[in-house]
Each structure stands twice: as C-alpha cells, then as structure tokens.
Amino acid sequence: MAEAIGPDRRPEPLDRGHAIAAIRERHPESPAPDPPATSGAPDPDDRTQTLRRRSRWLVALPLVGMVLVVATLLALDPIRSLTDTEPVESLALERAVLGDNRVNLHVRNDGYVDLTIAQVMVNDAYWEHTVGQRDLGRFDGTTVSFDYPWEPEIPLHIAVLVDSGEVIEYEIDNPSLTPDLDRPTIGTLGLVGLLMAPIPIALGLAWLPALRRGPGTWFDAAMAFTLGLLAFLVIESAVEGLESALEAPRVLDGIGLFFAGALVTIAVLRASGTVGQSRRAADATWQRPSADGRARPDAAARDGQRTVERSGIRLAWLVAIGIGLHNLGEGLAVGAAINTAEVALGTALVIGFAAHNLTEGVAIAGPLGGSPTRTRAILLIALVAVAGLPVLPGLWLGGFILPAGWAALAFGVAAGALIEVIWAVTTWLRSRGVTITPLTAGGFAAAVVVLYLTGIVTA
Amino acid sequence: VKRRAFLATSLGTAGVIGGLGGTAAVATRWDTEAEPRTRAGDAGDERAHGAEHNAHDSGHGGMGTVGAVDHQRNGFHPLEVLTDFDTGEASRDRSGRTVREYEVVTRPKDIEVAPGVTYPAWTYNSRVPGPTIRASEGDRIRIHLVNASEHPHTMHFHGIHPAAMDGVPGAGEVQPGETFVYDFLAEPFGTHLYHCHSFPLREHIARGLYGAFIVDPPEPRPEAHEMVMVMNGFDTDFDGDNEIYAANTVAFAYADDPIAIRRGDLQRLHLINVTEFDPLNSIHLHGNFFRLYRTGTSMDPDELTDTISMGQAERHMIEFTYRVPGRFMFHAHQTEFTELGWMGAFEVA
DSSP states (O other), X not given: OGGGSOTTSOOOOOOHHHHHXXXXXXXXXXXXXXXXXXXXXXXXXXXXXXXHHHHHHHHHHHHHHHHXXXXXXHHHOGGGGTOOOOOOOXXXXXXXXXXXXXXXXXXXXXXXXXXXXXXXXXXXXXXXXXXXXXXXXXXXXXXXXXXXXXXXXXXXEEXXXXXXXOEEEEEESSOXXXXXXXXXXXXXXXXXXXXXXXXXXXXXXXXXXXXXHSOHHHHHHHHHHHHHHHHXXXXXXXXXXXXHHHHSOGGGOHHHHHHHXXXXXXXXXXXXXXXXXXXXXXXXXXXXXXXXXXXXXXXXXXXXXXHXXXXXXXXXXXXXXXXXXXXXXXXXXXXXXXXXXXXXXXXXXXXXXXXXXXXXXHHHHHHHTTSOSOOOHHHHHHHHHXXXXXXXXXHHHHHHXXXXXXXXXXXXXXXXHHHHHHHHHHHHHHXXXXXXXXXXXXXXXXXXXXXXXXXXXXX | OOHHHHHHHHHHHTTGGGGOOSTHHHHHHHHOSSOOOOOTTSOHHHHHTTOOOSTTSSSSTTBSOOSOOOHHHHTOOHHHHHTOEEOOEEEEOTTSOEEEEEEEEEEEEEEEEETXXXXXXXXXXXXXSOOEEEEETTOEEEEEEEEOSSSOXXXXXXXXXXXXXXXXXXBSOBOTTOEEEEEEEOOSOEEEEEEOOOSSHHHHHHTTOEEEEEEEOSSOOOOOEXXXXXXXXXXXTXXXXXXXXXXXXXXXXXXXXXXXXXXXXXXXXXXXXXXXXXXXXXXXXXXXXXXEEETTOOSSOSEEESEEEEETTOEEEEEEOOOSOEEEEEEOSSHHHHHTTOEEEEEEO
C-alpha cells in the first residue's frame, strides 16, 4: 500500500468509495484484470475484494514492522555496548514438601538468565542433596531433595548457591509435615473450607427474618453495612492479591496478573450489562413516584413491590458473586501458604476466617431485606453456595496443584467484581433515596470495624 | 568438565582410588579430573568398594557439598598448595648474603571454590592463596611484582622492612601493566603473611590477594613434614558475608582428599588467618594436642592445646605428632565455618 501514497499526494481517507476512486485515478493505464465474460465494465465487487485484501495487509503491517524491530534488536544487540553485565539469577520456590526427615523443594527459574544449581545450604551448612536437573533455562523447574532432621515450628533456612556464586534464600518459618494429596486430606481441607466460609455465611444470612421484621431504618443500615463490607473486601482483595503477586514466580508477573484480572472483570461485567440491569430495575421502581408526585395505585404498588424484590435478589446475587470470587482468592492464598509451608493452618486461623465471613452473610441479607416477601429457601442456599463454596476449590487447587501466585489473579477478579458490585449497590441506594445519615454511616463503619477486628486474627 | 560429568563418571570409577594413600596419591589425584569424592568420615574400606557419594554414606549426616571441584581448571590443588614452598631463585652477593629473586604476577582468575561455584578472584600467580614465599632470616628478598590486572595492586609484607618497601599506595603500589621490585631483608623469623594493600583494602584482600611468608630461623628447626594452611573465605554473592570458608581456598578440599601423614612423624603446620568479614577464625585438631608457637617467632612453644582462635592476619606455627593410625578431623571451631567448608582430615598411616 505504501507505494500508492507518493510524496506528492496527500493520503486519502480509506473510505471505500473514495479509495476505489483513488485507485482508479492512480492507475489509469494499469491493465485491468480480465473482464468478466458477461460484461465489459470492471466489476466493482472485484475492486472491493482487492481493497479487502489490501486492508488485511494494513492490519498486518504494524505487526510485520514489529517483527523487524525485534529481529534488529536481537541481531545487533545494541544494548550490549551499554552494559555487559548479566541480570541476577532468580529461582522461585513453588512448593515445599516436608516429609519425615525429608525436604523436597519444587523450584523454578523465574529470572531472565539461565542458571545452574551448584550447592544447597541448610541452616548455614552445606548439605548433600539431589537435584532433578541442575541446569535450568528460563521457566524450567526442578526438584531439590535432601534428608534433614527438621523439627516442627523451628524455622528452616534454605539457600541455593548457583554457579555464579549468587545465593537464593528460602525461609520456612513454621515447618510442618506436608499433608499428602489423599482422600482424607481432601476431606479435611473440605471440612475446613466449609467451616471457613459457607457455614458462617449461612449463619449471617439467618439474620434476614429479623431484618425484615425490624423497622425500615434497619434495612438502610444493613445496606450500608453491605457497602462497608464490599469496600473493605475490595481493599483486602487488593492487598492480599498484591501480596500473592509478590509471591508469584516472576515469569507470571503477579502484579500484572492482578490488575489484568481486575480490569478485565470490570470490562466484562460492564459489557454484559449485569450490573446495569439491576440499576435500571431500581430506577424503574423507585423513581416512578417521584416522577409524577402522586400516590401510586395499588396495582402499581404491587407491581413495584415485585420489582423491588426482583432487584433486591439480583443485587444479592451480585454481592454473593463478588464475595464468592473473594473467597476463591482467599482459598488459593491459604492453600498456597500451606503449600510453601509458610503457615500452619491453625484452628485460630480458621476461627478468624469464620468470624470474618459471618459478616458476608449479613451483606447478602441486606438487599433481600428490602422486600417483606419471604425468600425461597432454595434461593438462599444457592446464594450461600455461590458466596462460600469457592473457598473449597481454592484450598484444594492452591494447596496441591497451582503454584503460589495464582491467588493474585483470583483476587484481581474479585477486586474488579467487587468494585462493580459497589457501583451497583450505590446506584441502587441512591435511586431509592437512601442518604448518608448517622445510621447508614454507622452501618458502613460497623462493617469496616468488624472486618478489621476479625481480620486481626488472620493477618 | 561439568559437574554432571563428574557425577556420571564417579559411579563408574569409584573403585579406582580406594587404594590411594600417602603422598604419592597427590599427583595421581591431581591428574585425574573425573574423580569420585568421598567424605573424610568414610571408612577406608567403604572407599575401596566405591561408596556412592550421597547423604547416607557420608559419615556427616548429610553435611557437605555435592560433586567435585575441577582442580585442573583451577590450576592448583589444595594438597599441592599445602606443601609448595617457593624459595625463589637463590644466589649470593659479594658479601656472601643469600639473595632470593621471585617473580609474582597479579591477574584476575575465576576459581571454583566449591563444586560448581565460581568466584571471580584476584590472584598472585593465578592461585589463591598466592605462592608461599620462603626464606631464611637475613636473606635478601627481591620480589618482582608484575601487575597484569586492571587495578593497582601491592604486596605488603608483614615483617621488618624500609618504609619505601611497605607495599602501600605511595610506596610500591603497582599500576596495571607496570612492575615494582620489593627489596628487603627477611626478618624476623616466623610465620608471616603478605597481602595487597591497595584500597579499598577489604575488597582487595577478600578477592584473594594474600599468601604465606615464612622466614626460617638461622638455626634450623628439627626435620618435620611442613604444611601451610591459609584460612580464608569467599563472599560469592558480594553481600559482605562469606558463603564459603576453607583452608587454602577450596571448601572441604581436605575432607574430600584427606592429608596423608605418617604416624610418628613430626608435623609442622603454618596457620595464617586472612578471613574477611568475620573477626575470628580458629582451628581445632581431633584426637591430639599441638604445641603452639605464636607467630612462629620463638624456638620454644608457648602453649599445649588443641584449639586456637586467631584474629585477622594473626598466624601461628603448630607442631604435633600422631601416634596411632586412623582418620582425624580438623576444622574451625566456629562450627558455622566448619559446615560452610572449613573442615578436613589427616589420614594417619
């Protein structure tokens, strides 16, 4: 295409009609393609085809250019003249499996250069060991194994010395026997997961009848509480997500993964209109009386009531989904922490999570409390399942399969979803005319304080 | 030769070295690059039957490095350094005084300080420690220092000499590509050292620019098997902390290749501490006591002990005799240093 735009010509807009004219103008004497048998005039469809082909080239052109740029950089290596130092080696610990007098470390070269594992130090002593593969290219993983009389709760300091003399250190602060991935372990983790999330959430949701029977102001306070919880969870997702991101192997780019998860989730939710629908429903319900200023007829009121219920349910779903994604991240993070033997999953930790998650049940109850109609049990169970059960696959996957750091993606998705849910809830509340009063502010603050206090245990 | 090759061949050739013993073994080992290594704690019989090098037969409960250092590529073997004394090119001047001429070249060299771990050292004559300069008290010493490296260097001797021969910036610092002759009389007799005194001082010493300087008394000491151990360390990741400790540079060198000595023979060991970053180093001998001659400057021992601590640049001469055969460990009694490489053994036959 470049040859068509001579220096003496201004580039013309690539509008189809103009372009055809332009081509005709530029190549007046170029031999026309064999005319179709039926007609002597050039077929405009042929022109269009040619243009399509050319525009395809236009799409590919920048990519071809980029390939040339990369090839040039690789061939000439101009950076080399500025510095000839090599980046420092990096070896991420993906999994530490502690057995009886035995340590297996699953490591991966997540740096920018190849490396060779030369020696292993355990608690400042060179230690005899075996390595699956000493030479590791980028992204290559291997297992370092050795016998060591480690003791529970006494920190284990492991260092890998690579050929260049660089030392890569791992600290296992609180070593404990790594459970095998067998049926009893999966079962135990499952039970722990149930106690961590779905059960407390169900208990929190059990406040729903009380909320319905209480004065209307309770509902406003409950919704403010929901909002406070969601806001806290966004921040918690961000902090924990970024923490997990730093644990992630560098090749995964944990921080990029976190933000990609968050932003893509926001984009998808916006595009799908899930969040917008509830707003429109709320608008339809709540703005009607104020629009004409007259009292509604009974039929309209009933109709409105049904819409309130429906929009409340939709909002409860959104809240449950946001919380569910957060709990998936929570499960992955806890699983990964068990994985790298950073924490022992103590009872105190599980109690903390349970108390934390009780509030999540209250948050889901909030939007449902706006309608006096009894919510069907099956719906409540489904909400609890969506909000709480994701912790189970999180624990299983994080604990045994996924390397540390995938929690970053889950927390990113959760943060994105929660931001959208907050937006939906605030829009809903504003359309309903709920304003900031001491009561709503108190509800919001109460959620934040309760989450903070219960979070201390798990921090 | 890569470590993988070592590991692969070690299984096949493990039986070959079982019978090695005595000083003759040094040359053999030196020539064979793909040699199996067994720990000093192994019983001799196990070695003869080709004990595989792993955590279960090490005799140290798994402590130690894996693989073997390519001494040939390093260009020197710790067993060789142990008994390699450089008395220079000797002649007599008109007054009848012995004149010893030495040539020393400083150049950078990558040294494998533990199996698979390379340290970018700065060296005197391509080895760490540098050559053991030996003379008798009163000899005139002329050392031609050629600087074949990119940094200025010196040879600063611990001894009695004129200020102009001190080997510090302004008095005998040699610029890259240049030469300087240190010319002084060897005194007093004793176990001494030399090292580079260019600044930054710590860096120049930590990188490997040091060596033993032994001045014999005018009245010779009794006949003995003499050895030199320069106690050093290597900060391989340059964080101000040693990853490797050793005597004569290579971690566990004398554990992998125990020092063969004969029972009843008098052993004379010159110990020089040049360890950087740690204020103290030490040596402890198993199954024996030694006579300590502080700085080697006396004909009479100062003490009978089995452990001696030494600050930086502190050095001593010790004498001992083993009366029974067997393998006797020696190591720093900073146990951290022991397990980071400063450990070896005497094989008494």
